[in-house]
Amino acid sequence: MASLWQPRTGGLLALAGVVAGLPLILPNAFYYDVAILVGINATVCVGLNLLIGYAGQISLGHAGFFALGAYASAILTGDHGWPPLAALAAGAVGVGVLSFVLAQPILKLKGHYLAMGTLGLGIIISIVLNQEAGLTGGPDGMPVPSLRALGHTVAGEHAWYALVGLVLIVSVWLTLNLIDSPVGRALQAVHGSESAAALTGVDVIRYKVLVFVVSAVLASLAGSLFAHYAGFITPAEASFARSIELVTMVVLGGMASTFGAVVGAAVLTILPQALTAFQDFKMLVFGAVLMGTMIFLRKGLVPTLAGLIRNRMRSGRA
């Protein structure tokens, strides 16, 4: 089974180790809550990073897909009594179809225009969730029943931590598989040069649509989990600010680095909590941290640090 042991296996084991080890040092429910939110955000970011970091496309509307998943679960389980897993799957399929249909026209756009197109998409989803009060409860939000599957209810921070941790590890594993495959190379080729990719036989549109759908579906799944975990959701989940937050996590952690996406999600989820001590200056410090990172660690946290360590090891050997 030599194929199992590769550079990426080490990273995956490290992630699993962190997820398994954290409960030893998490002191109380508050910390568990932050860790669970980190896991949910990281799952979205791992998918978003496939789109942004690897395929070189941008989406400023991914919070919309996250919220659609969340509302699909809320509405189908709460109002229609669907089993949560069926609602989660229905949300994922719905978002998959929606993103597939929208991807064709949207991904013909490039650069700023693609950003604007996805931005518009996110805003439309946000408006619909706000306005369709009969369905979504409007700006007041709506409650979500707890997650029940196979006769068990997922309740309490330990159960949720385990579930979200597992989902994150599986997402990272599948993503790493994908990147190191013909599909992953094709995505990165599209990023590198669309003409050259097309002339080596890569169906550029097909792969752009594929990665858009995959990242949207992953966001939807994470949204469904979040809805059940939080027990109450509002249209704020679909807000533009939330979409920007997700993109920032990917960029901060490091583009085209799956573990970077996880680290970025962790930093930007934990930081606001850690900065509560600064009270009124919270956003100021938050902004300064972001600017500092982007100025001094241009490639993002994980790629920059990995590069430093590699150089250190090389000079150590020489």
Next chain:
Amino acid sequence: MTLLRVEHLSKSFGPSSAIENLSFAISPGTIHSIIGPNGAGKTTLFNLISGLYRPTSGTIWFDDADITALPPHRRARCGLSRTFQNLQVFLNLSALDNVMVGYHLACDGRFLPSLLRLPSVVRRDRDYREQAVALMRFVGLEAFVDAAADAMPYGALKRLELARALAVQPKMLLLDEPAAGLNPKETAELDFLIQQIAAQGITVVLVEHDMRLVWSVSNHILVLDHGRKLAEGTGWEIRHNEDVVAAYLGEGGRHR
């Protein structure tokens, strides 16, 4: 027997026409050069043949099929491959993965097998990785197998594009100014490389300004001027064509 046949091809950008009513044919197994002054439409012609541009009118036949309406990735499937004048290397990938993208059509590009990393995908990847290394060795890049593409010098990137284009396993290889920016020694190596590629049965078409290379490798030459065919023939015929000498080569050009 023709591999590529271009009939009454025209391409205009707004009011100016880059290619005007151009017809020619290329037979398989030859090394074919397209020459002409700057702005003659050589790269436009390559973009039309490879599918990056759609012609304003005219037809392109490749391997007895009408490919005029096919998108570029389908033309690659038909056996067309090319390199670029302004390099189009995937700088975000390793050198080896650049060549691996060239094997895209041969690898399993389906989503689920890749996502689950099925043994068949892994096995095929491993096989083609070996072939990609062999191709890199063939073009003289054995020192760069483990390199990141963005850390390679210009001359090596040109070879990398060539290796990637060969990985497509083409019937016809379009080379857009392969000798541009190379020193005489590198050009001589390129000359040898092109002959070896042609010896494998791949039809080579090159756009080139380095006349020494053109005279040395070409079986057949097409001269473009202002988007039209000025002349066509063997090296000897072109060198003795008064129109070509007047428009492009100049008196000194014959003997270079």
